[in-house]
Amino acid sequence: xxxxxxxxxxxxxxxxxxxxxxxxxxxxxxxxxxxxxxxxxxxxxxxxxxxxxxxxxxxxxxxxxxxxxxxxxxxxxxxxxxxxxxxxxxxxxxxxxxxxxxxxxxxxxxxxxxxxxxxxxxxxxxxxxxxxxxxxxxxxxxxxxxxxxxxxxxxxxxxxxxxxxxxxxxxxxxxxxxxxxxxxxxxxxxxxxxxxxxxxxxxxxxxxxxxxxxxxxxxxxxxxxxxxxxxxxxxxxxxxxxxxxxxxxxxxxxxxxxxxxxxxxxxxxxxxxxxxxxxxxxxxxxxxxxxxxxxxxxxxxxxxxxxxx
Amino acid sequence: xxxxxxxxxxxxxxxxxxxxxxxxxxxxxxxxxxxxxxxxxxxxxxxxxxxxxxxxxxxxxxxxxxxxxxxxxxxxxxxxxxxxxxxxxxxxxxxxxxxxxxxxxxxxxxxxxxxxxxxxxxxxxxxxxxxxxxxxxxxxxxxxxxxxxxxxxxxxxxxxxxxxxxxxxxxxxxxxxxxxxxxxxxxxxxxxxxxxxxxxxxxxxxxxxxxxxxxxxxxxxxxxxxxxxxxxxxxxxxxxxxxxxxxxxxxxxxxxxxxxxxxxxxxxxxxxxxxxxxxxxxxxxxxxx
Numbered sequence: 001x002x003x004x005x006x007x008x009x010x011x012x013x014x015x016x017x018x019x020x021x022x023x024x025x026x027x028x029x030x031x032x033x034x035x036x037x038x039x040x041x042x043x044x045x046x047x048x049x050x051x052x053x054x055x056x057x058x059x060x061x062x063x064x065x066x067x068x069x070x071x072x073x074x075x076x077x078x079x080x081x082x083x084x085x086x087x088x089x090x091x092x093x094x095x096x097x098x099x100x101x102x103x104x105x106x107x108x109x110x111x112x113x114x115x116x117x118x119x120x121x122x123x124x125x126x127x128x129x130x131x132x133x134x135x136x137x138x139x140x141x142x143x144x145x146x147x148x149x150x151x152x153x154x155x156x157x158x159x160x161x162x163x164x165x166x167x168x169x170x171x172x173x174x175x176x177x178x179x180x181x182x183x184x185x186x187x188x189x190x191x192x193x194x195x196x197x198x199x200x201x202x203x204x205x206x207x208x209x210x211x212x213x214x215x216x217x218x219x220x221x222x223x224x225x226x227x228x229x230x231x232x233x234x235x236x237x238x239x240x241x242x243x244x245x246x247x248x249x250x251x252x253x254x255x256x257x258x259x260x261x262x263x264x265x266x267x268x269x270x271x272x273x274x275x276x277x278x279x280x281x282x283x284x285x286x287x288x289x290x291x292x293x294x295x296x297x298x299x300x301x302x303x304x305x306x307x308x309x
Numbered sequence: 310x311x312x313x314x315x316x317x318x319x320x321x322x323x324x325x326x327x328x329x330x331x332x333x334x335x336x337x338x339x340x341x342x343x344x345x346x347x348x349x350x351x352x353x354x355x356x357x358x359x360x361x362x363x364x365x366x367x368x369x370x371x372x373x374x375x376x377x378x379x380x381x382x383x384x385x386x387x388x389x390x391x392x393x394x395x396x397x398x399x400x401x402x403x404x405x406x407x408x409x410x411x412x413x414x415x416x417x418x419x420x421x422x423x424x425x426x427x428x429x430x431x432x433x434x435x436x437x438x439x440x441x442x443x444x445x446x447x448x449x450x451x452x453x454x455x456x457x458x459x460x461x462x463x464x465x466x467x468x469x470x471x472x473x474x475x476x477x478x479x480x481x482x483x484x485x486x487x488x489x490x491x492x493x494x495x496x497x498x499x500x501x502x503x504x505x506x507x508x509x510x511x512x513x514x515x516x517x518x519x520x521x522x523x524x525x526x527x528x529x530x531x532x533x534x535x536x537x538x539x540x541x542x543x544x545x546x547x548x549x550x551x552x553x554x555x556x557x558x559x560x561x562x563x564x565x566x567x568x569x570x571x572x573x574x575x576x577x578x579x580x581x582x583x584x585x586x587x588x589x590x591x592x593x594x595x596x597x598x
Binding site for chain 1 (some may be wrong): 427430431432434435437438439440442443444446447450451470473474477480481484512513516520523527528530531534535536537547550551565569572573576577580581584587
């Protein structure tokens, strides 16, 4: 197992390098002159030259990438073009808010989806299955940028139970976490149900029943482990949806996180801030996927052994 | 001849079973209707797209404006009809691009293993490290937002999830007896991949594909909501929804409810189709009944 983890960590290195290269050359990879885009039509030629120099755009792309690499390994993501503050410090001060929100919404999603999926699969086409899956379909189909304002309108403005926006005590987490977690929980409960259905028609489940296993024993001991494979994958994959949700949710609820910083950067065309935020989101995504792979191997030994070949 | 007859019978049985599934019928009808609306947009839209009139800003529902007006005095129904074009265009093109790439990469990666697998999966990892909307946001900030930027940016990261899914399935299938047996019979690698392994991958892929399509439609709307989607005279559902943050929702419910409802209907219809197809394609399903 340790060998598997080490191997996986080693294979993460080239990916990190690849990601860094893409981010460092982001302003170069696409057509158009970023300096024109930042400064607008009225800038003088001197201003443009100064901006090119500060962004390292006057150097060849290899130097530009190398300079960014050097900065990243020294914990320096450059200075914000608009605020002239270190980007790293700006991100660090906003990171806790985003992480807390992500954990809260993941909790909301898991607590709803796993039980709903298992119960639905246990009696497929039954009443519970039908209603749970109807809610799940609705949950996937409702965009979070619509759900958020509606939740605020109903629970904060109309009923006055919860704060409208801004991060304060625990109650201020409820609406953002639901806004962010709804789509995830809907997707997860569908996958959990489908995966359980697949596993429950396998021969070994029939054998387990034939040996006299009770429903709960067969479901938990024989099915859960086998059925959890796709579920674990999807949690890892859907982390991207969660990040997407963070940007939109933070905008709706005025949440002081990395997502709203990124949006600010995009609207002011602050390239160093965009680069920094993309880097942080990507790095967290890589870590989650590493964890997913390790869990994957713990759950299914076939994958662990396949990687040794 | 015999084979042909058998084939025809099978087709009839398939069609009947699908057409008996209400989810499939409802979903297909809704999607077909949306496609029709998108194609006929110039003919059926009650107003021209540029007909914004500030005197009718946020006008209520009336005989002239069935769904009222938005903040620019634009007819909401007209925006919805033209918005169907954007959603369907971006959704179908993006999913087609990303699924084709993903299936190919996943099959090759899982089947050949070793260094091929390693290289493909590292490329997947690099692209995957930019979650969903993130690369699209960065790209549209740098390139200037447009519909094609959206398609390009979502597809560039979207193919990776189906590649991973296919690879995972292939890995757990490659050692199964039926694959080993046909390998023993001398089946070529291409035959093993396409005839023996791929059919077993369809079921999760179809579920995944449905989610992708509806997901892309929501992501497109999300980008438009953030002001990073289609630009200029093109109106989108997401763009209309973004007005909901500027206005008093209680007074102008139609402005936010209408585009939200359109997105909801299309996504629900797609999920209905995906569900019914999944039950239909799944050979294991027979055992339960």
